[in-house]
Amino acid sequence: MEEKQLSGAHRIWIAGRKNGAVSGVSDVLSFDENEIVMDTDMGMLTIRGKGLHISKLNLEKGEAELEGQVDSLVYSAKGHKRKREGNLLQRLLD
Numbered sequence: 001m002e003e004k005q006l007s008g009a010h011r012i013w014i015a016g017r018k019n020g021a022v023s024g025v026s027d028v029l030s031f032d033e034n035e036i037v038m039d040t041d042m043g044m045l046t047i048r049g050k051g052l053h054i055s056k057l058n059l060e061k062g063e064a065e066l067e068g069q070v071d072s073l074v075y076s077a078k079g080h081k082r083k084r085e086g087n088l089l090q091r092l093l094d
Helices: 088-093
Strands: 011-015 019-023 023-031 034-040 043-059 063-076
Touching: 023 043, 023 063
Parallel strands: none
Antiparallel strands: 011 019, 019 063, 023 034, 034 043, 043 063
């Protein structure tokens, strides 16, 4: 069994805003053609764009490859879950 990547192994590679790869990925929380939200070694990463698609995902190695037009990359605090289940009232009371 391979050991999980060490902290600090997080990297992003984007070529021509059309495709790329991310390492240090521990989970993909949500994705659609306009937004991908993933948990990385360096915190939550939100990738926004158009026609986004995860072409390859290997959580054991912590790697994800993506295609589509990348418009922005935004980090937020580690452990912050962007999309939570439940209705608005339940989320406000939690």
